Amino acid sequence: MRVLHVNKFLHRRGGAESHVLDLAAAQRRAGHDVELWGTASPEDPPGMALADVMAPHVELEPPPPGAAARVRAAAGTVWSVRAERAMGAALQRFSPDVVHCHNIYHQLSPSVLRPVRRAGVRCVMTLHDYKLVCPSYQMLAGGSPCQGCVRPGVAGPLQALRHRCKGGSLGASAVVALESALHRALGAYDPVHAFVSPSRFLADVLSRAGVGRGRVHVVRNPAPVVPPDRLVVPGRRRDVVVACRLSPEKGVDVLLRALAGVPAAHRLHVAGDGPARAELESLAARVAPGRVVFHGRLPGEHVQALVAGAVAAVVPSRWYENAPLSVTEALAAGVPAVVTDLGGAPELVRDGVDGLVVAPERPEALAGALSRLLADPLAAGRMGALGRERVLVEHDPARHVRLLDAVYAGTARPEPVLATAGGRRG
Numbered sequence: 001m002r003v004l005h006v007n008k009f010l011h012r013r014g015g016a017e018s019h020v021l022d023l024a025a026a027q028r029r030a031g032h033d034v035e036l037w038g039t040a041s042p043e044d045p046p047g048m049a050l051a052d053v054m055a056p057h058v059e060l061e062p063p064p065p066g067a068a069a070r071v072r073a074a075a076g077t078v079w080s081v082r083a084e085r086a087m088g089a090a091l092q093r094f095s096p097d098v099v100h101c102h103n104i105y106h107q108l109s110p111s112v113l114r115p116v117r118r119a120g121v122r123c124v125m126t127l128h129d130y131k132l133v134c135p136s137y138q139m140l141a142g143g144s145p146c147q148g149c150v151r152p153g154v155a156g157p158l159q160a161l162r163h164r165c166k167g168g169s170l171g172a173s174a175v176v177a178l179e180s181a182l183h184r185a186l187g188a189y190d191p192v193h194a195f196v197s198p199s200r201f202l203a204d205v206l207s208r209a210g211v212g213r214g215r216v217h218v219v220r221n222p223a224p225v226v227p228p229d230r231l232v233v234p235g236r237r238r239d240v241v242v243a244c245r246l247s248p249e250k251g252v253d254v255l256l257r258a259l260a261g262v263p264a265a266h267r268l269h270v271a272g273d274g275p276a277r278a279e280l281e282s283l284a285a286r287v288a289p290g291r292v293v294f295h296g297r298l299p300g301e302h303v304q305a306l307v308a309g310a311v312a313a314v315v316p317s318r319w320y321e322n323a324p325l326s327v328t329e330a331l332a333a334g335v336p337a338v339v340t341d342l343g344g345a346p347e348l349v350r351d352g353v354d355g356l357v358v359a360p361e362r363p364e365a366l367a368g369a370l371s372r373l374l375a376d377p378l379a380a381g382r383m384g385a386l387g388r389e390r391v392l393v394e395h396d397p398a399r400h401v402r403l404l405d406a407v408y409a410g411t412a413r414p415e416p417v418l419a420t421a422g423g424r425r426g
Helices: 015-029 068-078 083-094 112-116 157-164 168-184 202-207 252-260 277-287 300-308 323-330 363-375 379-396 397-409
Strands: 002-006 033-037 098-101 122-126 194-197 217-219 238-242 268-271 292-294 310-315 337-340 355-359
Touching: 002 015, 002 083, 002 379, 015 033, 015 083, 015 323, 033 083, 068 168, 083 202, 098 112, 098 397, 112 122, 112 217, 157 168, 157 355, 194 202, 202 217, 217 292, 238 300, 238 323, 252 268, 252 277, 252 363, 268 277, 268 300, 277 292, 300 310, 300 323, 310 323, 310 363, 323 337, 323 379, 337 363, 363 379
Parallel strands: 002 033, 002 098, 098 122, 122 194, 194 217, 238 268, 238 310, 268 292, 310 337, 337 355
Antiparallel strands: none
């Protein structure tokens, strides 16, 4: 099968980009003919066959200087004529059997779907975030989980304007709210034949918002293959690790406060960087002096080594995580995960079997969970081993490719989604 993956960035910039590149490699190993297309960047991998027909690079953060340039940039996020033309050229060059879209928002816009429909090519889209439901991506308002936009029609996205969800700015919130409302009103994503959701929580949110009904397939993200010789013997594990962007919604401050209630012999390793780092370092010095190591942004193999040597990996989020890779990566390394019961994270952990699930914003509950695992690293290791057994089957990259093949071919049935009023396990 000839597969064209479409993402706004094509270098390892975040989780979505890593997913796209790793999936493309797995599909090539399975015998598919795969190419990538998005916006042009000097950081893209060399030798890309469609490099000369990429969409032009668009820089939105920071926004371009000058009112006129900002208006043009805002208009391009709603509908980019340049990206639409470039996509048409890419389709003529590669002639795919299926176009698999990922994050196309803003820098590309759903304009790229129009030439796909005109060409009569089947279109599949993996949703890595909540953008089709929440204009600000995160389902957060004022730093707290929010489901204000989870309602059908154009009224849903307009809630972002009322809550000023985009950085607290009325102007920025108006732009993203109107963008999403226009896309819904115009059916901008109607050319997508099938949506792929990595969690049932996201699939449920889409259902309640009336987005993609009858076209949503739940396909779990693949986990990295960790060879047995890279596993660490549980008896040699000692500390706790968290790997994430250091921003408020990730809840690392809750984890730091929880560490104060954990025996002092154990340390916390923090892998990642972000806007909250200085504040978190200050908090760590106050509540757990000398017990927290901030490693900053690390190469993937270094993060994997930190996780493999930990008693537990923690995802202390205070927002609706979709399908955090840090959970499946930990389980793949035989390390139990401790997660909050928000969003799709608890779908990845069997509480008390291969990890622990706690309430968000509860340092004492998190401290209790960590103390339980740290007190008996061998029992924690057995949890991790059970998680690894499950991940090797349910999140096997080759299995992921096979499941996508069925979605591509139109033979997979969309899973029924039961709408729920709750916002945690979904």
